[in-house]
Amino acid sequence: MNPSTMQAQVIVDELVRCGVTDAVLCPGSRNAPLSFALHTADAAGRLRLHVRIDERTAGFLALGLALRSGRPVPVSTTSGTAVANLHPAVLEASHAGVPLVVLSADRPPELIGTGANQTVVQPGIFGAAVRLAVNGAVGGGPGDNGRWRSAVDRVVAAATGALGGPPGPVHLNLPFAEPLVPHGSAEPPPAGRAGAEPWTAVAPVTRQVPSLPLDPSAPTVVVAGHGAPDDLLELSVPVIAEPGSAAWPTALRTGPWLLGTPSAAALAPRQVVVAGRPTLHRPVQRLLADPDVAVFGLADPRGGPWTDVAGAVRSIGALPPLTPDAEWVGRWCAADAAAGAALDRLLDDPAGPVGLRLARALPAALPDGALLLLGSSNPVRDVSLAAVPRRGLTVLANRGVAGIDGTVSTAVGAALAHNGPAYALLGDLTLLHDTTGLVIGPDEPRPDLTIVVLNDGGGGIFGLLEQGAPEHAAAFERVFGTPHRVDIAALCAATGVAHITTDVAGLAAAVEPAPGLRLVEVRADRTALRAGHAALRAAVDAAVAEAVAAP
Structure with missing residues (x-):
């Protein structure tokens, strides 16, 4: 067995011993040793492999798998810009505390800086965003088995927070020398210690903190x-x-x-x-x-x-x-009830803001045990402002750095890790920012995921911010509204995703649990969004004023 093949097999074997159940792979030549090793592990039922053609999508797919499962999920890429495309997912994982494991293939060190193809300086490429960065050595022989396994144990421990810091992304950079493909008959990697246990067992750190020095009876x-x-x-x-x-x-x-x-x-x-x-x-x-x-x-x-x-x-x-004081708490409860009733009166009107009406309707329509992933910008805010909180849902969102990138892939990953029906609520720009998230190969695991997209033809959130004020109307639509003419039904047809168009009244029927990947499009006009929110604000203010004034 050649050194690169042996090194990759040992690394994948040790990842499985450390609890990895899913791995994401992007095609490439330099990471061929890992590609073969991951494929072999998948065929043996030791892990589930997900192959994607776009590294940014792959990074967020791994992020979604880890976000929902809580387990470390590796994503393997070839060298060069392929690694750089993982940076957005690494940043989100860093700020959200998600155990993402980057396995980047690299050229041998002597080729860096020589003009060799697809070579960049990969050690340290993610800076302070990773909990630990380890630069591996070019594969040797069976005598290096323990060193490779120890490196894997160390990065997985850092990713899961077992070393004492918060969970988060880690980077294991792996220079592979040619030959990059196995030859001859298949051989097992050098064995680890004692069955399926990791080479180095790491006891998790436990913390005890004192109580806050506050006044327990104060409001x-x-x-x-x-x-x-x-x-x-x-x-x-x-x-x-x-x-x-x-x-x-x-x-x-x-x-x-x-x-x-x-x-x-x-x-x-x-x-x-x-x-x-x-x-x-x-x-x-x-x-x-x-x-x-x-x-x-x-x-x-x-x-x-x-x-x-x-x-x-x-x-x-x-x-x-x-x-x-019970009276003070009761005042809050009365104000909450009055504000909720005022919201519902206006949201029951079909002329009310579609985004808020959709955000109220969707969580209420989902079955117990469902997963709901919320896109950044308006969807997560609309649910916060309009939905009735309820038990029985697992609600996730990419709030680490709150970007819209990779949200489709995050939802796909979370759905694949969830035991039950899964849903996502996104805006149209968030969908378009990650259209390759809909591209799932014919041999890949497919999620049971319904993506609900509010299509208002651009960036609705900016209409609610300072940029949306009337005095900025001359510049607003082009540089903030960013209108588009994408036919979402045609996009779905091109990627093999089922498509449904509905309105808020028909939403409950459209999101009945069903197998496979589908997209439910709800169309809206965002020109009246600012005025609609202002009307809700006025109604809530009046209702709360009356509630808190009541004896």
């Missing part, structure tokens, strides 16, 4: 964002949670609306506890920057950094039992 609000722990479901204080937070099922429905009302002073807390990383709503950020409010941070059980954009956090620790 307190908990703000839960992406990455918040899952033990915040039964708190006795108002909880404002983003949909991707584990706290969302039992949180207030209209928390972001309430913080932005003129009557918010009647609901003002004396202290706020931040869990995870809230990023969606400006009223939440204003609350966390309020000098009259004491802000505390909940320690990340995985060892990640705390969120403190305004520099206001006083202490980091565990949440003690909270016993706020």
Whole structure:
């Protein structure tokens, strides 16, 4: 067995021993040793292989698989720009704490800088975005078995947080020398120790933190964002949670609306506890920057950094039992009920903002056990603003750096790792940004995934921001609205994806669980979006003012 083939087989064998069940591969010549080794492992049922032609798509596919499963997922590429195309997924994994393992093939070191084809300096290419970067040596012989296995164990431990830091992406750069393909009869790799156990067992680090030094009886609000722990479901204080937070099922429905009302002073807390990383709503950020409010941070059980954009956090620790005044909590509940009723009155009108009406309807229509992945920009915000929080759903979103790139592939990966029906809610630009995510080869595992796309012909979110104000109308549509004329039905036909067009009223029937990959298109006009949101804001403000004024 030639050295490159042996090295690749040992690496794949050790990845399986470390708990890897899925791997993503992009075609290339320099990573041929890994391609053969991964194919052999897939054929033997030791892991499930996913092959993609686009490295950026492959990176986000691996990210989605790891995001849903919690297990490390390797993605293998050839050398050169192929590696650079993984950078967006690596950044998302870094900020979201997802165990993504980059296996980049490389030329031998003596060829770097000589003008050899497809050579760039790959060690360190991802900078500080990875938890650990290991540059392997060119394969030797069976005597290097332990060194290769040890390197794999080290990067997997770093990816999963077992070394004491938060989970995240890692990079194992592997120079392969020719020959790059196996020859002769198939041989097993040199064996590891003791059956299927890793070469080096790594005991996970456990953490204990003290309770926060706050006043348990003071009026307190908990703000839960992406990455918040899952033990915040039964708190006795108002909880404002983003949909991707584990706290969302039992949180207030209209928390972001309430913080932005003129009557918010009647609901003002004396202290706020931040869990995870809230990023969606400006009223939440204003609350966390309020000098009259004491802000505390909940320690990340995985060892990640705390969120403190305004520099206001006083202490980091565990949440003690909270016993706020029942009358004050009741005032929040009454305001939440009034705001929810006002929202529903306007969203029941077919003339209301389609995005918010869709975001209210979709989570309610999904069966228990379903997965829902939310695209960045408007979809995740619309669900946060309009949907009724509920149990029975697994809600995910790429909120690490909140980009729209790779979202289709992330959804495909998450669906492939989910045991049940899977759905995604995306905008049209998010879909178009990752159209190659729909390209799945005939021999590849296919997800049971329904992608719901709100097609408003451009970038609707900008119409709600400062750029969408009337005084910027002359420039807005071309440089922010970015209209397109893509026929989404034709795009689906070209990629072999089933396509359905419906409206909000017909959504429930359109998203009945079904096997395979399909796309449900809901069309909308975004010209009235700003006015529609303003009408909702006014209705909520009036309802909350009446609720908090009631004796």
